[in-house]
Amino acid sequence: MFDRLGRAMYHRRRLVIIIGIVLLALAALWGSDVTKRLSSGGYYDPHSESVQAANAITDVLHLPSSDATVLFTSREPITSPANAAAIVGALHDLPKSVVPSYLSYWNTGQRRLISTDGRSTYVTLELAGTTDAQKASALQVVKQRLAELQTRGISVGYAGAQPLNKEISGQVSRDLKRAEALSLPTTLILLLIIFGSVVSAALPVIVGICGIVGAFAILRFLTIVTHVSIFAQNLVTMLGLGLAIDYALFVVSRFREEMSRTADVETALRRTLATAGRTVAFSGVTVAVSTASLVLFPEDFLRSMGYGGVAVVLLDVLAALTILPAILAVLGRRVDALHVPWFGPHHRARRLAARQSASATPVPSSGGFWYRLARSVMRRPLIYAIPIVVVLAVMALPFRNVTFGGYTAKVLPANAPGRVTSDALARDFPGNETTPMDVVVENFPDQQSLLAYADRLAQVPGTTGAHVAAVRGHNALIEVDYHGDPISSAARHTLAEVRAVQPPAGSRVLVGGLTAFLVDQLHSIGHVLPWMLTVIAVAMAFLLFLAFGSVVLPLKAIVMNTISIAASFGAITWIFQDGHLARLLDFSPLGYLDATDPILLLAVVFGLSMDYEVFLLSRIREEWDVTADNVNPGERNAAAVAVGLQRSGRIITSAALLLIVVIGLFATSRITTLKLLGVGMALAIAVDATVVRALLVPAVMRLLGRVNWWAPAPLERWWQRHAFREAPIAVLAAGEPPMGGEPLAALSDRTSGEEQSRIAENHQLR
Secondary structure, three states: OHHHHHHHHHHOHHHHHHHHHHHHHHHHHHHOOHHHHOEOOOOOOOOOHHHHHHHHHHHOOOOOOOOEEEEEEEOOOOOOHHHHHHHHHHHHOOOOOOOOEEEOHHHHOOHHHEOOOOOEEEEEEEOOOOOHHHHHHHHHHHHHHHHHHHHHOEEEEEEOHHHHHHHHHHHHHHHHHHHHHHHHHHHHHHHHHHHOEHHHHHHHHHHHHHHHHHHHHHHHHHHHHOOOEOOHHHHHHHHHHHHHHHHHHHHHHHHHHHHOOOOOHHHHHHHHHHHHHHHHHHHHHHHHHHHHHHHHOOOHHHHHHHHHHHHHHHHHHHHHHOHHHHHHHHHHHHHHOOEOOOOHHHHHHHHHHHHHHHOOOOOOOOOOHHHHHHHHHHHOHHHHHHHHHHHHHHHHHHHHHOOEEOOOHHHOOOOOHHHHHHHHHHHHOOOOOOOOEEEEEEOOOOHHHHHHHHHHHHOOOOEEEEEEEEEEOOEEEEEEEEOOOOOOHHHHHHHHHHHHOOOOOOOEEEEEOHHHHHHHHHHHHHHHHHHHHHHHHHHHHHHHHHHHOOOHHHHHHHHHHHHHHHHHHHHHHHHHHOOOOHHHHOOOOOOOEEOHHHHHHHHHHHHHHHHHHHHHHHHHHHHHHHOOOOOOHHHHHHHHHHHHHHHHHHHHHHHHHHHHHHHHHHHHOOOHHHHHHHHHHHHHHHHHHHHHHHHHHHHHHHHHHHHHHOOOHHHHHHHHHHOOOOOOHHHHOOOOOOOOOOOHHHHHHHOOHHHHHHHHHHHHHO
16 A cells, blocks of 8 residues: 555656645635634533533623623822813713623612722723624724823723733734744754755755644634634644654655665665655544544534644645655655765764774674663663652652633733732722622522522521522523632532532532633533543554554553653643642743643644554564564564664654754743643653653563564454555566666665575565
């Protein structure tokens, strides 16, 4: 299959490149304004009780939506005649086409809208429009109209859904531009060091551009039919460039390896896609499946990440298997053009030649650093495995004490205007009157029963009062104030007690508010999480069995990934919840983790970890297949692991280093959520690509021995018949000239003895 793909890419290379350029241009045009169409929010289940309560407030009670909260502060009492005249006049002058309605101290008489020191008041605004873009435009007009109050000694701050969403969106866009500006030159420098060639170093960037631009075009299309979070563009950029580097590094390295064995470009390309291409395809599918599991959640934020992740991963794979091979077919040996001195494989080859000429015996190809490391580990597997597992388990311990919270203004920097205003509202106004529990009562029988219900709510331990805020027919809104932070455990307990209060006979009650949003979000995630884990585990087990013909290796891979992820979860809890390294990483500790962050990390990191597992096991399986059956099974397994690690270790660590650089730069974001994702993913990749893949995997595979490759007889027979396995190109085309080349038999003069024996053994095995 992949051999035929390599043949097709070689013979239609120019057509493929032309089609790729045209599609890239069209995608760039279509997706160029995707950022304007992405939305904020989407963190809650639209079918949850809290969201239904919020909808009922506007749809049933016809109360104005609270789109923005404006905080007015003065050195003088805010209710002084001068301040009152200025604020009331400014609010009255706001056009109805911009602010259809608002609630203030002066048009409601509610004392709770005045701060405890009497120097501040807040006003809630309903902004005109039905979309985020329309409301954002209305908010801009409001800011322009109210700016003149600054000249009268009244400071104006903005909080609430729309102002915070706008501020977060703007910060996300700025962070994305900064990360891109830093990551591209840094990545190019590292690619030059790794490849030692300007041409080779440019190829992963080309693949990344294809994936990212194409994914943005897909996101633009999705915005027509669903809400797509603005954070999706950050994930697309991180994964798009990072995985493009992974896949291109693997394909280009294998192509150069094959070109060192044969002068025929077609043969080298076919061998490359039959081996590295197959690996990239399986790897990409595993990452795509893992990120696709996010679509199972009802929250638009997580679903958006799933859409973006799947799109960019599959497009990276497509580019790595079509456009990249077509370019390699055109370049041939010129893939090493514009050589950079002192770096890349040429420099290492010269050093190896110098060692060989200075030694009486040749340096064996299986005597490199990674080979020796694997052999050292496999001589004492328990001595390596036990301490590593203990250390990673200790890293995971902080996650036992994790506390989950909601997505609030605290994700912004401490000095951000929206954060400053939100902190002032929480600090200067009594109780939780700015964020009460909203109790919507539908179809209550009479006013007496409604008031009795409000009295029962006011008697719930933890509440500070309850009052009927609005009545429309037989529907009403009761606001319940309470002690403590809205996301605290005390507030959650109070919410449970409020929801347990007996409602009026025949009525329907919906409880909303910030605390309810968080509790319902946790319930929604907890309900879907087992299904997500099941889908990932089953899909990964099937794909790895399909790739390697073993039922043991998939289980081992899942366990290894779980260990890596658990360690990274513990680390982010220790850093972002407990506040360690806060000054170094420049963030304000939240005291909790947003409930969606571990879910997103789980999906992405599990896929990336499996990515490296596939890279490593592919080379190990390749060595296992070409080793004669009469070799002792234990030694055959050990040799396959050692040689497989030698041939993939440098590529895996190089790819991981580049991915860490790309993702790690997002840790410079001023949005705590993005910073957490950048740090968490970088830590997980660093642990997985080094400690787990280079040390723990060889140790475990040595302990398992021949069992690594075991499968029940029926499954093994099925795999032998149906799995995507590629026979060596030299055997497939024996006696036939490659199209546009010479007979493969004639290539033996330029093929090493090691390669000829490998082909012969492989032919016997098959």
